[in-house]
Amino acid sequence: MSTTGVVEASIHQGIVPGYLLAKLARSSQYTRAAEAARQTLIKGRPEYHSTLQLSVDANGDLIADVQAAPTRTIYDTHSTEQLPGDKVRGEDDPEVADKAVNQAFDGLGDTFQLLLQAFQRDSLDGKGAPLDATVHYGQKYDNAFWNGSQMVFGDGDGEVFTGFTSSVTVIGHELGHGVIQTTAGLEYQGQSGALNESCADVFGALTEQFTLDQTVDQASWLIGAGIFTPQVQGRALRDMMHPGTAYDDDELGKDPQPADMAHYVTTTEDNGGVHINSGIPNRAFALAATTIGGKAWEGAGLVWYRALTSGVSKTATFTEFAEQTIAAAADIGDSVEKAVRDAWITVGVIEDAQVRDPR
Amino acid sequence: MPRYETPGDGSDAITSQNGDADSRIVIAVVRTGGIAGLRRRWRVEREPAEAPEWVALVERCPWDQRMDAGEQTGTDRYVWSIHAILPDEQREQVVPDALLQGAWRELVDAVRAADSD
Secondary structure (H helix, E strand, O other), rough: OOOOOOOOOOOOEEOOOOOHHHHHHHOOHHHHHHHHHHHHHHHOOOOOEEEEEEEEOOOEEEEEEEEEEOOOOEEEEEOOOOOOOOOEOOOOOOOOOOHHHHHHHHHHHHHOOOOOOOOOOOOOOOOOOOEEEEEEOOOOOEEEEEEEOEEEOOOOOOOOEEEEEEEHHHHHHHHHHHHOOOOOOOOHHHHHHHHHHHHHHHHHHHHHHHHHHHOOOOOOOOOOOOOOOOOEEEEEEEEEEOOEEEEEEEEOOOOOOOOOOOHHOOOOHHHHHHHOHHHHHHHHHHHHHHHHHHOOHHHHHHHHHHHHHOOOOOOOOOOHHHHOOOOOOOOOOOOHHHHHHHHHHOOOOOOOOOOOOOO | OOOOOOOOOOOOOOOOOOOOOOOOOOOEEEEEEEOOOOOOOEEEEOHHHHHHHHHHHHHHHOOOOOOOOHHHOEEOEEEEEEEEEEEEEEEEEEEEHOOOOHHHHHHHHHHHHOOOO
16 A cells, blocks of 8 residues: 555555554544544444545545445355355455355355445345355255355256356346345246346346446346356357347257247246246346446346335236336436336337326 | 256156056156256156065155245245156155255155166
8 A cells, every 4th residue: 555645546455454444543644544444443343344445536635435345255065965064265265276166255246346336235135244155065966046045056967067156147146136035025936936037137147247347238148158068059048138049959958938928938837937937027128228228237237226126016027027117217317218118018018008107 | 968858848748658557657856947947857667566665765755745835945946846656646746945855855866866877
């Protein structure tokens, strides 16, 4: 850190060590930073990790700001199914030799940053909830899931799936379930379940785009790219822009996702097809985001986030959710509202002639 | 490579593929859900005389167990649909992944292992 007071850009310090806080609190040179540090010390150490951001304003004054930071813990079940397993990396620990552990750790951080920077949300619950994940779950376990309080990653069977930690969209998807659980709480069945799945895919895609700083035109809109082995004829688990085209494999069959309501799949399996019919709202999101342009988390992402956190019911249908997103979009602007409305019309969830409800 | 099947292809018919259907044991396991949403199916079919261990595996399962989907918290979990035909009875149960333990797990693991041979 510069001691001359000429700090050109923001300095991001991962964790504020106690000795630095104490030293800053006594500083006569950096009076504002000293006050911030004293306040932090008075309040006691934050319950969760924080980032101390230092910058210099136009007057040359040092600005110290305490921001939320993730509290990550990675566990290893060593191919058993006894959760959570042994702790193998905590927030303050350096990288370890196990690639899956580091990938999970980094993916949790990427998702945390999306939530904080794009939506000003402090972790899954908005209150700094710790982010826990377990790797190496089960034997040749072909899945990654959210168990209600943590993420769980299998290693894959090596024939169809490689490990699941290599895809930041998968990690963002699972943590997205944590956000949904603490907001709309969409029931995991039928249309509300498909919305739950779709919103999780939205968080997954946004995490990747935010991390890579991609515009909507640069985005892949793929979920789980790279987790199939090379033997599989497919590029990802799902394609949000083109549902039903992610894979077409001799053994796996064809991606069963519909792209519009005319092809909605009625089934009792998979909690009523939650991973199948999510293709419809997925496409609506990708279409709206592309029409709005720019960075998806600033446009369609913000709209979807506001809809999700503004009173949508647990048993929402596609139509109810569409109306919520249109209302949220209208608060941003006419062009955004039109883009969102047109997207839902394209996928057949609302009709062209539908008159907007008075708000 | 393991066999995966897409929904609606009719391949999960539980009836015996042998002409003498009434006398054979058929056990089918269908797994759906998971983050991938892929459907996978395993199946065994045996003559009763050569399959007392399969009858025992089926009969040890608590088929009348109340399966409350609400007991499975979280998302992207598997859902297991288990069907069994014995010479004198037919059984069916849907088991959430979180409840696939004990006799259920033993039966599913045995069917998967036998179908992968």
